Amino acid sequence: MAGFSVSRYAPERSTWGKIVARDSVVRRLDWPLLGSAVALSFVGSLLIWSATRGRDSLTHGDPYYFLFRHVLNTGIGLALMIGTVWLGHRTLRGAVPFLYGISILLILAVLTPLGATVNGAHAWIIIGGGFSLQPSEFIKITIILGMAM
Structure with a gap:
C-alpha cells in the first residue's frame, strides 16, 4: 500500500542513548x-x-x-x-551561492570607507576590540566549498 507507514515499536531512547546510538553524529x-x-x-x-x-x-x-x-x-x-x-555538507553545498554573494559584498566593502590599510595592504575591515577582518579569507573558503559541489 502506498503511503502506509508503521511507527517504530521500540522504546523511546534516553538522552545518553541518542548520543551513543549507531546513527548519531557523535x-x-x-x-x-x-x-x-x-x-x-x-x-x-x-x-x-x-x-x-x-x-x-x-x-x-x-x-x-x-x-x-x-x-x-x-x-x-x-x-x-x-x-x-x-x-551537514548538503546544507553547506546549497548555501554556496549565498555565501559567495556575501563574500563578494565584503570584498567590495573594503573599497568603501569601511576598508582600512594594515601593513600597506588596503584589504581589511576593522571590527573593533583589537580585531580586524580580511574578507579574502571568506572567499577562499567559499571557493573551496563551491569546488566541492
Missing part, C-alpha cells in the same frame, strides 16, 4: 582528528602565553592579552566546527 565524528586539534590548540596556547607573558611592551601590561585572543579565536573555531557538523 559516533560519526573523527575523534583522533578532533583530539589532535584540541591538543595542538592547547599546546599553542601554552606557547603563546610563555612567549608573551613577560613582554609588557607587546601586551600593554596585561600578561594574558595574547593568550586571551588565542583562546577566543580557538573558541570561535570550535563553534564554527560544531555549526558545520550540525548543518
